[in-house]
Amino acid sequence: MKKVRVQYFALLREQRGQTGESLATAAGTPSELYAELRARHGFTLPAERLRVAVNDEFAAWDVPLRDGDALAFIPPVAGG
Amino acid sequence: MKKVRVQYFALLREQRGQTGESLATAAGTPSELYAELRARHGFTLPAERLRVAVNDEFAAWDVPLRDGDALAFIPPVAGG
């Protein structure tokens, strides 16, 4: 099990009811972690509509998760 | 002979040495009038590089000149 920190924004923050959490996971990649969290919290957005950031930088969905990583799942953006 | 008023701008004004003049001419069109004035004052710009305005509106080079018309020969513009 790895310990990771997850930040939530916008629709994910509202659906989770908090801005972030620390958790232990067996997930090996951001993709596996999102599937786990989606099942647990009922997120409506499929992974295909999100991007993922690891340690405050965009990352691929299949990078290996490391202990202590900070993740953020990024809903479709809408600046301006 | 018609009596017309001619305004000069920019390079034409400098080459004529004044901002305008009233004159009597036998020219039937702005084209003929510019040829006459160019010969008289040594304007360096050929008519092909100018536009002409009659009574404060762009006009064709071959419109008939009428007594009392106000003409302006318009060098290449450069706003902005």
Next chain:
Amino acid sequence: MFRLSAIPLDAAALRRELAHPQAGAFASFEGRVRDHNDGQAVVMLEYEAFAALAEKEGARVVAEAREKFPLLQALCVHRTGRLQAGELAVWIGVLAAHRAAAFDACRYIIDEAKTRVPVWKKEHYAGGASLWINAATRGESASSSPPEL
């Protein structure tokens, strides 16, 4: 340069941050909160940002514009927090020797920023409904509380 601002943007003050003796052209864009969207009265709007990544990605967008076009200076500032109708949400200013580069860069920055910088916009409507806006699909399926259309 790119930055986020939690306080109201002052377009005149931002304009004064840019100056260069070789600047023949200044192009600018202001994005403002409209009082209606898709036929609904917008009473308030919230911008939420993933600040650490938004500032990095915003800076990359501006740096790309400077690589693609011959610019002298470029600045983009994006609001966060709650905005009323009429308030300034984003300000972009670009100085260049010539106008084509200034226009192209200004447009590049807003187009890229809107789809890449992690900032989210939630519109609050007169009837009490609210909606997370999606730049790509305009409200399709990302609704937390669908407005009555």
Next chain:
Amino acid sequence: MFRLSAIPLDAAALRRELAHPQAGAFASFEGRVRDHNDGQAVVMLEYEAFAALAEKEGARVVAEAREKFPLLQALCVHRTGRLQAGELAVWIGVLAAHRAAAFDACRYIIDEAKTRVPVWKKEHYAGGASLWINAATRGESASSSPPEL
């Protein structure tokens, strides 16, 4: 709207002339006097206008922009007289619901105004030479006193 101004342009004051509750986008262009042109130091610049026709043709350019693009408001103001390096020569502001129309219209207005509105620009260089600038051919053959290049 289009107008000429014999006095210095105040960009912030011009900006305040435009406002509309449905305006989500404001695009602006400022043309300024550069301190150099084609490698020569520009000390002063003169804009001369055929005022009666310039105001008509400028108004037509702005009206065309309003026909071609969905705009809310548009304003173009052009200086006349003597300007120093750094001074504002032309200011254009366009309000629209959406940014594409605002950018396209702003660019349409400056591109058309530069080649159609009867305004002439004479650059005065540090060495004492001066040159009537031609938007189409950039100095070719329209020189009253050719600069030493």
